[in-house]
Structure formats: structure tokens, C-alpha cells
Amino acid sequence: MVLTVLSSIDPPHGFHRTIRTSITLRDQDRDAEWIHLVEAKEEKETPCSLHLYYELPLLVFVDPYELANYQHLYTFELRGNANLELPVAAMGSNGTSLILKLNPKLVSLGPHSHVDVIDIKVPIHLRYGEISDSTSHRSAEMAWPEVFLSCGLDVPTPDSMSLTSYNLSEEIMSSSFDGRALFRPSQPFPANQTTRSAVITAPTGQSADMAQVRLGTALTMMGMFWYMVYIACLTARRLRLGVEFGFGKRLGSKVE
Template identity: 25%
Template sequence: MKRRITFIQRVDAGFDPQQAVLTPTSLSVRDLDAAREDRITVGLDQLPEELRAVLEKSHELHLRWASERPYDAVAPFASRVSPGLHVHYTPLEAERSPEALCTLLRTVVGPNEDSQYKDCLKPEESFITPPLLSTRFASSASLQYYTRLSSVENLVRYIRNAVCDQISINNAECHTQADALLSVDSLDIDYDSISHALTLSGHWAGPPKGGWTDQFKKPSSSADQIEFGLLGAEPGLEPEEIKMGGLLAVVGQDKKLTPTMFSFPSRHHSLIEPASYTVSFAPPTGLHPTMSISMPRSSLKRPRAPSDATCALHTHLTLPSTIFGDQYQLATKDPLFLESHNLVALRALSGEMDLEAPDWVVKQWGSTWLLELATPPEALENTADSSNWTATIPLHLRYLPPSETGYRTAHVPWPVVFWACTAEDGTKMSVNPFDRANLGWDGLFGPRTLFYQLQPAGDRLVEDLDVPVLRLEGGDGLFQGKYIELGTCAVISLGFLWVLWKLVRVAWVSGVGSNAEVRRTQAPHDKKE
């Protein structure tokens, strides 16, 4: 097992050498004010049998989880996904996807009852196929799944009960590391068939109260390793670079902390000046809510990208099956519609697009949408304007199952908002120890695209919408299920009787008319005789 612990301090943060002390058997930190990433890599032979069986049939499997709590993503961990659990998966055999993956997902990360969990039956039925607009971006998986997941408690429980017994470290220490994941802001799990190793990465955007205080002991096995880094990050000399410097050590091998300084090209960057956005739905939402993405005009300043680069502001929506967009409406070229919503174009979409199907008929988890947002013409010249710039996206709610109250709640995660800038042709993005791919939206761009993230500013990164539904028996009012059922039967019966009466009347009139005509044609003949 290999463990890498990285602390990222702000450039202006103070540091006392006594806050990080290395001994022959351990490394201790005290009161560190820094972001933190813990990355653990284990081999397949150290994993439980049911997990190993799934991974052995997978070409690649990537889980991305983000908390519903707001947090600041700092470089080099600047990339974001919408809150919830994202699964990106490519089976080892394209025509066969093991059902065991869905079984494992239900066991390991089964969400709470209120999450409107779209059950994972088979990957080919429940997953969607993302649109890979850049075929050169080979790291993008072929299938994608999403569900709201407000906590990783079930995953931590699985690690404690199933994984800790397999890993060759102290069981109590493994439990402690697993419990620490309960407070992470984002969590990644990665596997690919080339390395045959599973990597788990937890990220904390800030320290607990009082700072990080921890001790990392020398591994008991020579096959295990703990790497430690206390670093600071700042923009490099080139726009696409991140420069880092600080202290490095391998616990139990190095005698002292080694100073270091290095730089590397990165696809994901933080904006130098604070840039934020908020998401809301104007009440009353009804069945056709409109998502509003509001940004201070000061947040729309062009990123620090190469001067010859083309930059555009984008948003990527991850919509569960309860809510969807109209692909024909959002893909319009009508300039009046686009200008009224401050949109430029719909760039990509995938997932469930049926405009009429109720939610209980839909098998796939939902849909994803990539839209380019318009920016005010004066954004580059005037950033002192305190007013907000708002882009709006019209959406639609599906019919949901009935409830006793006559309402159900649809949980809509906040989208991510970012600048995408083209990089120079010669820019290489491959050498990056902190790179993060398979986010669900990065594969929609070329491999040398630079991304600059805006930070969500809110108390909670999920919007709850009240959806009117059929009221079950037991509630008050006329719109209960039994009254609507009786009323429907009564209307159908009356309609049937009315149609039957009309048919009988027409037949009666036709019969009377025919008899009269016969009498008129026969009368002259009888009179002649």
C-alpha cells in the first residue's frame, strides 16, 4: 500500500518549522492551516473478493463524490463536479457489463431514502453514454451514472467492515483513516486495468478548527510507503503552469524534510481574482422551473490564459431524472431566445430526453447538459460594476408518483461554472502529479484545454423544488386519489353514454327516414294498379 499526504498552504500563510517534525519512525504536524489531500493506492490482492471481482471485469472505473457543503477549491485541486455521486465506467468487454457493479453500488454507496435514488439495475440500462466530442481524450469513460448522495457514511462503513481486514496495516489505524473520510469535501476512487491498482483520494478544502494536528507513523511493512508534502502553490511563469514549493519527505526513510521547487502544466486552475456564482429558481416554480445562474460582473473578467487563446464561459448541468431540459428548445439558433436567457449555444447533451415520459417509466438516471453562457460586452473593461449578470435556463419537471401530501421534492444539484480556454498547440498536459480527469465535462473539450473554475457561493449546493403530484387517500381536499379516480370513471361513463345516445339517435333517424322514402316510392305504383 502506498499513501501520499499533501498539505497545500496559502502563499501568505505563516509557517513555523516546529509545525512539521520528522523523526526516524514518524512525522508529526501541528496546527497547520492548509488544504489537504490523502491518496491511498492498494493492489487488487488487498481488496475484498466482491470488489475485486467487479474491478477485474472493468477496463476503468472512476467514482467522483462532492459534498453539498460549499467549499473553496484551490490549486492544484481546483476542479469541481456537481454535488452527489458520479460514476464513470468502461467495461472490459464492450458488449458485456457485469450486474455486480450495480449490486456493489447499492451496497457501498446506497443513498438515503429521500434522495430519489434511481435504482441501478444494469449498466447498459441505468447508465448513460456521454458525448465524447474529443476522440483524442482517451481517458473519458464510456458510461456514466449519477445519484444524489448527501453523505459517504455507507462507503466508510464498507471500508471499515470489508476493506480494513484485507489491508496489511493496523486495523485500528485503518478505521481511523476511514472515519476521517466523513468530513471530506470531495472524494475520488479510481481503477484502471493497466495499473491493476485502486486509488482513493480524499480532499479537504480547509483545516478543522485549530488546524491540522496529526502523526504519521513509519509503515510496519517494507512494501508500504508514506510520502509527505507540505507545499504552496501559485501561478507559474507560463499561463498554463502551476508553480509549487515546500518540503517533501518519505516517512521512515528520509532523515529530514527536503526543500523542493517545481512547476508543471495543469488543465485546471483557480482564478486569480475571486469569482463566484449562485443558483436559484424563481418562485413559484410550477412544472416548468427556470434555473438562474447569477454572477457578479467582477467575476467575469477574462482568465489569465495565453493572449492568443479563445476563452468562453460554460456551465455543465447534471440533472436527475425528475427534471430535464427540452433539447429542441435549448438547441435553437434563435438569437432572440438566446439573448433573452444570456445563452450562446447548447454544446453537448446526453441521457434521457423523452419529453413526455413520467419519472416512474424512465430507467436511466437523468441527463447532462453543457451550455456556453454569454458574457456582458463590458465585462473586460468594467469590472467595478456591482450588479449581477444572470443566465437563465428553462427546465421541465417530470410527473412524479403520488404522495399523501400532494407534493414531492425534486433535488437539483448546482451546476459547475467555468471558463474553457484553448491552449497553445505545443502545450503538454501529461506530467501532473495532481491531475484529475473523468469529471463528466472535461472530456467534452480538447486535451489541451485550460479550465478556470468559478466558486459556488451558497449555504447548500442543492436546490429543493416542490413538485405537485396526485394526492393519495388519507389527505384532505377534493384532489385525493380516490376522488379523482371516481371522477374520472364518472366522466368516462357519461361520455360513453353520450356517444351511445348519439349513435342510437342517428340510427333511429336514419331508420325513420328510410321507411318514409320507401312509402313515397311505392305509393304511385299502387295507385296506378
């Protein structure tokens, strides 16, 4: 089994993007490879599960409510500060991490199939960077997701499966993979993917623009306030006329 993992970010610019990861499995020796440990068969629980691990810098966050729309592809576990509204300046020093557990039905090579491609999409969003006096953009380096297997301790993993041990932080291991052994496929990256990370760039505010921004915000808020006053007056007038019209109509009917 030859496995390759290729990731990209689309579109390359903007505050709302998607990490696309393609996992390509090429079947060369089905009887000796680890594919059988994660492949769904007859609705039975698989001995191992296939995962993707993302380390997200402060500039990047994911929306857990949005990820729930992909439950047919994966389940997820999000760690770290997941507040969607915070700017980078309020995030502290640590980013967030995301672990996906892929649906076993995605890994299903048929008896006559020799290539299987798993396409995983993770929508990401960028936070507002700290205000700067010298630059109009902020950049952060983000590593491409890691592919690994989680297996029970009683699952044999011979050397012929081309697996190597894989470790996450002690906190993640104890809470999410207690009693499990982690492995990663050997050399999962294709030769043409020379980098193991991407640089994320987002525009940021500048101190020189603060006066204009504050003035614009104040004028907008004042305009909204007086618009609401205008609408309230129209509504009150309409209600008053309606009451007077209804009262007069009832009075006229009584006189008749």
C-alpha cells in the same frame, strides 16, 4: 478579478420554474486575469469558452425546444433521457445533465467598467412522481450549476489567473471536450450562499385517491364521447339539409 456565482429557483413552487444564475465579475486586475481568454473582441474566436454545467435529478427535466429560444445567450448540450412525457417511475436510475456554452459577447467589460453581471435563465419542469401511500410530495436535491472554462491545450493558463483544473465524466470529456482542457475559477461562490444545492419538491398522487381519479377519468371520457356523437349528428343533419335545399333549388330553376 473576483467572480461570484449566485443561483436561485423562481418560483419556489409549481411544476414550471426557472433556474436563475448570476455571474458577477469585478475587475481588479485586468492584465493578469482569465477574463481576456473568454471576452469577445472584434468578432475573433476566443481562446476559451465559458460554460455552466447542470446535473438534473430524475424529478426535473428541461425542454430542448424551449431552450432554443435562448440561443442569443447560450448554446446547449443535453445528455440523458430527454423524453418530456415520462413520469419519474419510467425514467430509470439516471437523471440528465445540461451543458451551456455562454455567448462570448456576454463577457465584455468595457475599458472603464469595473463590474459586469451575466444573468442566465434556464426554464425547468417537474415530472410526476411515483404514487405514494404515505406522502403527498416528492423531493429531490439538485446541485447549483458549476462554472468552468474550456480552453485549447495550447492556451497558457498561469497560476496568476486563479484557475484550477476541472473534470467532468470521461464520456462527456471524450465526446464534447476532446482536445480541450477544463478549468474553474477559484472559490466562485459568495460567502452568503451557504448551500451548494436546492431541494425541489413536487406534489404526487396517493393510492387512496386512485378510485376517484379512475372514476373521474372514465366519466370525462364518456362525456367527451357523447359530445362528439352529438356534434357529428348536428353536422350530418346540416349537411343533409344543405344537399336537399340545393337539389330543390336546382330542380325549381329547371322547371322555370
